[in-house]
Amino acid sequence: MKEGWEVIIGMEIHAQLATETKIFCGCATSFGHDPNTNTCPVCLGLPGALPVLNEKVVELGAKAALALGLEVQETSIFSRKNYFYPDLPKGYQISQYDKPFSANGILTIMTAERDEHGRAKEFKPMQIRIERMHLEEDAGKNVHEGLPDVDKFSYIDLNRAGTPLGEIVTKADFRSSWQAYDYVNHVRRALQWVGASDADMEKGNLRCEANVSVRKIGETGFRNKVELKNLNSVRFMQKAIEYEIERQIEAHESGEGVNQETRLWDEKNNKTRVMRSKEDAHDYRYFPEPDLQPLVVSSEFIAKIKSEMPELPDAMRDRFMQEYGLSFADASQLVLEKDLAAFYETTAKASGNPRVSANFILSELIRELNNAGKTATESPLSAENLAELIKTLDAGKINNNQAKEVLVEMFNSGKTADAVIKEKGFEQISDTSAIEKIVDEIIANNENQVTAYRGGNEKLFGFFVGQVMKASQGKANPKVVNEILKSKL
Amino acid sequence: MDVRQVAKLAHLEITDEEVAIYTPQMKNIVAYVEQLNELDTSNVEPMLGGLTPEGETTNAIREDIPHQSLGQEKALSQAPSAVAGHFQVPKVL
Numbered sequence: 001m002k003e004g005w006e007v008i009i010g011m012e013i014h015a016q017l018a019t020e021t022k023i024f025c026g027c028a029t030s031f032g033h034d035p036n037t038n039t040c041p042v043c044l045g046l047p048g049a050l051p052v053l054n055e056k057v058v059e060l061g062a063k064a065a066l067a068l069g070l071e072v073q074e075t076s077i078f079s080r081k082n083y084f085y086p087d088l089p090k091g092y093q094i095s096q097y098d099k100p101f102s103a104n105g106i107l108t109i110m111t112a113e114r115d116e117h118g119r120a121k122e123f124k125p126m127q128i129r130i131e132r133m134h135l136e137e138d139a140g141k142n143v144h145e146g147l148p149d150v151d152k153f154s155y156i157d158l159n160r161a162g163t164p165l166g167e168i169v170t171k172a173d174f175r176s177s178w179q180a181y182d183y184v185n186h187v188r189r190a191l192q193w194v195g196a197s198d199a200d201m202e203k204g205n206l207r208c209e210a211n212v213s214v215r216k217i218g219e220t221g222f223r224n225k226v227e228l229k230n231l232n233s234v235r236f237m238q239k240a241i242e243y244e245i246e247r248q249i250e251a252h253e254s255g256e257g258v259n260q261e262t263r264l265w266d267e268k269n270n271k272t273r274v275m276r277s278k279e280d281a282h283d284y285r286y287f288p289e290p291d292l293q294p295l296v297v298s299s300e301f302i303a304k305i306k307s308e309m310p311e312l313p314d315a316m317r318d319r320f321m322q323e324y325g326l327s328f329a330d331a332s333q334l335v336l337e338k339d340l341a342a343f344y345e346t347t348a349k350a351s352g353n354p355r356v357s358a359n360f361i362l363s364e365l366i367r368e369l370n371n372a373g374k375t376a377t378e379s380p381l382s383a384e385n386l387a388e389l390i391k392t393l394d395a396g397k398i399n400n401n402q403a404k405e406v407l408v409e410m411f412n413s414g415k416t417a418d419a420v421i422k423e424k425g426f427e428q429i430s431d432t433s434a435i436e437k438i439v440d441e442i443i444a445n446n447e448n449q450v451t452a453y454r455g456g457n458e459k460l461f462g463f464f465v466g467q468v469m470k471a472s473q474g475k476a477n478p479k480v481v482n483e484i485l486k487s488k489l
Numbered sequence: 490m491d492v493r494q495v496a497k498l499a500h501l502e503i504t505d506e507e508v509a510i511y512t513p514q515m516k517n518i519v520a521y522v523e524q525l526n527e528l529d530t531s532n533v534e535p536m537l538g539g540l541t542p543e544g545e546t547t548n549a550i551r552e553d554i555p556h557q558s559l560g561q562e563k564a565l566s567q568a569p570s571a572v573a574g575h576f577q578v579p580k581v582l
Contacts, residue, residue: 019553026556035574040556050547056553079539084500086578142581147573155575158564283498293549294537 007245008213008222009174013187014165015197016138016205017060018405023164024051024094025136031203035143035157043162045089050291057164058297059134061101062403064166066132066197067312068187070105076134078289083282087140095167097286101295105130108314110332111182125330128183135295138163166197172211172222177241184208184234191312193338201233202354208234210241213258214248223248223258228272231266240265244272316341324354333362334368339376340366343383350387352421360386362447364404368411380414381407389417394476397485402426411419427475432484435468435476439484442467451489462484 001007025042041049065072079097107128112120140161147155168187174180188206191197191234199206213225226244243265248258263272264343312334313318320331320341335341344361348354365386369379389410393403398421409420421427442464443450453460468481492511502513524526558564565571570578 021553021555024549026554027558028555034561036561036576038558039560040558044559044564052549052551054553055550058550086576086581143575147575150580152580153577154581155572155577157575162568242571267556285498288535288537290537435539 001245002249004217005245005249006175007177007241008172008215008225010172010179010211011168011170011174011180011183012209012211012232013168013184014138014207014209015064015168015187015191015199017057017064017164017166018195018197019054019056019060019164021054021056022162023054023057023135026131027162029163033159035155035159038159039161043158051094053292053295054164055192058295058301059305060164060196061133061135061166062297063194064168064191065102065105066302066306066309067190067194067196068105068130068133069107070102070130070133072102072297072302073099074299075099075294076101077264077294078292079134079286080282080289081136082382083284083322085139086154086383087142087158087161089140089158089161093137093139094250094289094292095136095286099294100132100134101130101166102134105133107183107184107186109179109183111179113176126179128173131169131171133166133168136165136167137161138165166288175237177245178208180241181234181238184237188234189313189336194264194309207231208237210237212241212244212248214245214252223252224260224479226258226260226272228265228274229262230266232265232267235265236265239270242271243270247272260330313338313341313425316433320344324348324358326358328360330358334358337376343376343379346383347387349386349392351390351394353390356390356393358379359388360390360403360407364407365411372411374381379411381411385410385416392417392421395427396479397421397473399424399478425475432480435472435480435484436488438468438471438476439464439488440482442471443488450489461489464489 014459017023019029019437021027022038022043025040027040030038042051062072062104076096077099078094080092081097082092084091107130108125109128110123111126112123113171114120122204124310132241138160140156140158143155144150144156147153170183174183188199191199191206197205201207210228210231212228213223215221216221226248227238228237228244229440231240239485242340244263251258259274262275264275265271266273283462311312317328317335320326320334321328324331326334334344334357343365344357347357347361351357365376365379365381368381369376374380386407389403389406393396393400398406402421406417406420406426409415409424410417413420415423444466449460449463453464464485465481468476468485469478491513492503492508495515496574561574565574565576570576
């Protein structure tokens with residue numbers, strides 16, 4: 001960013017809650033059906049149809065709120081947000097306004113600036129104030145392509161209308177695009193972790209918007225802000241913010257100024273463009289939705305949800321560091337996905353060697369999973385089998401490089417460690433009598449070297465080890481070889 | 490009372506003559522409702538949502554179980570214009 005300027009960013013995230021049915025009717029929320037099939041009088045906005053709240057929305061909303069450090073409010077109120085758009089059949093969206101479902105969140109995220117290659121510098125904790133997460137219904141989908149006369153007509157599919165959303169709104173606490181980037185990833189993982197949302201941006205069940213403005217360092221007020229939309233991935237969002245920072249600083253410095261407007265990220269041209277100006281800003285005329293009761297959430301209900309919540313990623317990361325002696329970086333990487341974290345913990349416990357478990361999973365297993373396009377739960381190599389492999393390694397039956405080779409084969413074939421080790425002939429000889437026999441032979445056949453060694457040339461020890469290893473075709477356990485050689489020489 | 494603004498928000502087109510007619514009418518309506526402001530309601534909880542005939546608050550919530558939807562054909566049957574399974578509307582962007 002140009003010297004002397006700073007950026008102010010606030011984030012809004014819409015997350016689809018992972019229910020079977022819509023928020024106010026029993027139509028399925030599933031994806032990929034023929035247009036307008038999952039519709040009924042409620043989500044079509046037909047006269048006289050009445051909304052009834054889905055209890056699962058309350059449960060998942062509470063889980064999401066708690067995972068983001070928000071307080072679930074005892075009473076919240078649904079309100080009508082009035083505007084006309086073809087994808088909104090009732091002419092209003094049922095949302096929440098002055099009494100949202102949850103509020104007053106403080107979330108600690110880990111964030112780092114990146115170098116020009118996108119590599120993270122040092123991750124540091126940062127507190128983000130989350131103003132609220134309210135519940136609302138999604139609109140339908142506008143189709144502008146692939147149908148007749150799209151220059152004259154638009155087309156509407158209401159399958160998505162009425163899908164439950166949690167809208168998560170932060171204070172303008174971000175001061176860089178990477179902070180916003182790390183925040184969205186944090187939220188995405190938190191929602192997936194507690195099962196509140198699939199939070200998949202590609203499928204559109206997590207959508208984010210960034211409110212961006214810049215100001216001279218030292219200024220206390222805010223300059224005009226721009227709302228960025230069409231951010232279809234976290235990376236696009238980060239790029240769009242960077243672009244916008246430069247554009248706005250330039251516009252201020254040239255005297256042209258920045259308009260308060262909505263801009264879309266154009267991923268083909270790597271720039272933002274105007275969608276609509278705030279001059280015709282909507283007047284939503286919110287008022288309480290008379291067709292719905294206030295939503296009352298008891299403290300007993302919240303206590304029950306809390307008791308059902310899994311250990312959250314940050315807590316798990318800290319525990320991994322304490323309990324298993326892992327570094328911050330390793331522990332953080334293991335808790336990037338819940339399945340991976342569970343895989344690690346099973347391996348660590350079953351193998352009795354948490355550090356080697358972490359090394360093998362983070363370097364070897366993740367590479368194999370990525371190559372195969374699989375998640376930890378889909379791994380053909382089970383945590384239990386990996387633990388057996390690590391035990392075999394720790395017992396000195398195979399060496400580290402062999403273990404890595406065995407791991408790949410176990411991953412590809414799904415076989416156990418023992419089976420692969422036998423197949424590859426990696427089994428180390430730890431049987432002392434077998435090694436003693438080899439050592440005796442080597443000593444007998446190398447009289448000159450033995451005399452020299454005993455005369456003080458200790459460097460020759462390595463020669464004997466080499467000979468024994470060669471004679472055993474590399475299978476002798478080096479530890480045992482060392483011990484026996486020392487005693488016999 | 491800006492009748493033009495209210496009409497715009499409601500997507501209604503009104504003529505200057507109609508503005509002249511509606512402005513005093515709407516003023517009267519608002520003035521009538523404003524009588525409620527004479528009451529001191531500072532200690533009264535706002536009532537939101539409905540009550541049962543017995544005066545108790547209702548608790549309408551449903552399980553997350555799919556019902557039979559209308560399906561495409563029925564959903565579109567009352568649309569002024571439907572094409573290829575979609576509602577067809579004037580161009581928006």
